Amino acid sequence: METETLAQKIVDGDRRALSRAITLVESRRADHRAQAAALLQQLAQAGRQAFRIGLSGTPGVGKSTFIESFGMMLTEQGLRVAVLAVDPSSTRTGGSILGDKTRMPLLARAPGAYIRPSPSQSQLGGIARRSREAVALCEAAGFDVVLIETVGVGQSETVVSEISDLFLLLLAPAGGDELQGVKRGIMERADLILVNKADGALKPAAMRTCADYAGALRLLRKRARDPEGFPKAITVSALENAGLETAWDEMQALVGWRREAGHYDRIRSEQARFWFGEEVREGLLSALDNGAAKARMAELAAQVVAGELTPELAAQTMLTGLGVVPR
Ligand SMILES: Nc1nc2c(ncn2[C@@H]2O[C@H](COP(=O)(O)OP(=O)(O)OP(=O)(O)O)[C@@H](O)[C@H]2O)c(=O)[nH]1
Numbered sequence: 001m002e003t004e005t006l007a008q009k010i011v012d013g014d015r016r017a018l019s020r021a022i023t024l025v026e027s028r029r030a031d032h033r034a035q036a037a038a039l040l041q042q043l044a045q046a047g048r049q050a051f052r053i054g055l056s057g058t059p060g061v062g063k064s065t066f067i068e069s070f071g072m073m074l075t076e077q078g079l080r081v082a083v084l085a086v087d088p089s090s091t092r093t094g095g096s097i098l099g100d101k102t103r104m105p106l107l108a109r110a111p112g113a114y115i116r117p118s119p120s121q122s123q124l125g126g127i128a129r130r131s132r133e134a135v136a137l138c139e140a141a142g143f144d145v146v147l148i149e150t151v152g153v154g155q156s157e158t159v160v161s162e163i164s165d166l167f168l169l170l171l172a173p174a175g176g177d178e179l180q181g182v183k184r185g186i187m188e189r190a191d192l193i194l195v196n197k198a199d200g201a202l203k204p205a206a207m208r209t210c211a212d213y214a215g216a217l218r219l220l221r222k223r224a225r226d227p228e229g230f231p232k233a234i235t236v237s238a239l240e241n242a243g244l245e246t247a248w249d250e251m252q253a254l255v256g257w258r259r260e261a262g263h264y265d266r267i268r269s270e271q272a273r274f275w276f277g278e279e280v281r282e283g284l285l286s287a288l289d290n291g292a293a294k295a296r297m298a299e300l301a302a303q304v305v306a307g308e309l310t311p312e313l314a315a316q317t318m319l320t321g322l323g324v325v326p327r
C-alpha cells in the first residue's frame with residue numbers, strides 16, 4: 001500500500017491499517033524500514049498526542065488485571081485506549097500478551113480499545129525501536145491513552161520510561177516490612193507507585209508496603225519534573241476496581257502540572273533526542289551485522305592475530321570501509 005494511503009487510513013482510525021503499520025515497523029527489511037520512516041514522518045505532521053502511560057511490574061503482580069480494569073474504566077469514560085507490550089524475552093511463557101488477551105476479556109472486546117500482541121522473537125534494541133514507533137502510530141490513530149506494559153526485569157523499564165509521559169510501577173503487598181528488592185534505578189524512574197491487591201486479607205500488608213514505599217520515595221533526589229508530593233505511592237485493587245479513579249486523578253494531576261510548567265514538552269523533546277542517538281548507535285551496530293561486514297571483520301582479525309596489522313590500524317581500516325571514518 002502507498003505510504004500516503006496507509007497514513008490517511010491510520011489517521012481515519014482504520015484498525016487494520018494500524019495493525020498493518022505496526023507490522024511494518026516491526027520488520028527488519030531495509031525497504032520496510034524506509035517505508036516505516038516515511039510513514040512516521042508523515043504521521044508526525046498530524047500532531048496528535050496521546051497520554052502515554054508506561055507500566056512495569058514483576059510477573060504476577062497484576063499488570064494484566066490492572067490494565068483490564070483501568071482500561072475498562074477509561075473506555076467507559078469515552079476514552080480510546082491502546083495497549084502495547086514490551087516483552088524483553090521471547091522465551092517467556094504464560095505472561096505473553098497473546099495470553100493476555102484472554103486475561104483482558106472485556107477490554108479485548110471493548111470498541112474503544114486496541115490491544116496489540118507483542119512480537120515474538122526479537123532483541124532488546126529492536127524492541128525499543130518497535131515499541132516507540134508503535135506508540136507513535138497509536139497516537140496518530142487518535143487514541144487518547146496508550147498503555148505500554150513491560151514485565152519488570154531491568155532493562156525494559158528504561159525503554160518504557162523513555163517512551164512514556166508517566167511511568168507506573170506496580171507492586172504487590174510484601175510479607176514483611178522489607179522493600180521488595182526493587183532496583184534503585186527503577187524506583188528513580190517511577191512517577192506513581194501502585195501497590196496492588198489491597199483487598200481482603202492482603203489489605204493490611206498492602207497498606208504497610210505502600211507506607212514503606214512512600215517513605216523510600218521521599219528519600220530519593222528531588223526531580224525538576226515533579227510537583228510537591230510526587231512521586232507518590234498509593235494502594236489499588238485491580239481485582240475489585242478500588243482506587244483506580246484516584247490513580248487516574250493522580251496521573252492527570254501530575255501530567256497537567258508538567259504541561260503547565262513546561263516539563264511535558266521538555267521531556268518529550270529529550271526523549272526524541274535520546275531515541276535519535278539510540279537509532280544512530282543501533283544503525284552503526286547493524287552495519288556490522290551482515291555477511292560482507294562479518295567476512296571483512298574475520299579477514300582483518302586474522303591479520304591482527306598473524307601480527308601483520310595492529311588492532312588500531314585494522315579497526316581503522318574496517319571503519320573506513322564502512323564509511324564511518326573518512327579515507
Ligand atoms: N487479590 C488480588 N489479586 C489480584 C489482583 N490483581 C491481580 N490479582 C491476581 O494476581 C494473579 C496475577 O495477575 P496478572 O494480572 O496475570 O499479573 P501479571 O502482572 O500480568 O503477570 P504476568 O503477565 O505473568 O507478568 C492473578 O491470579 C490475579 O487474579 C488484585 O487486585 N487483588
Ligand SMILES: [Mg+2]
Binds near residue numbers: 063065095100103
Ligand atoms: Mg500479564
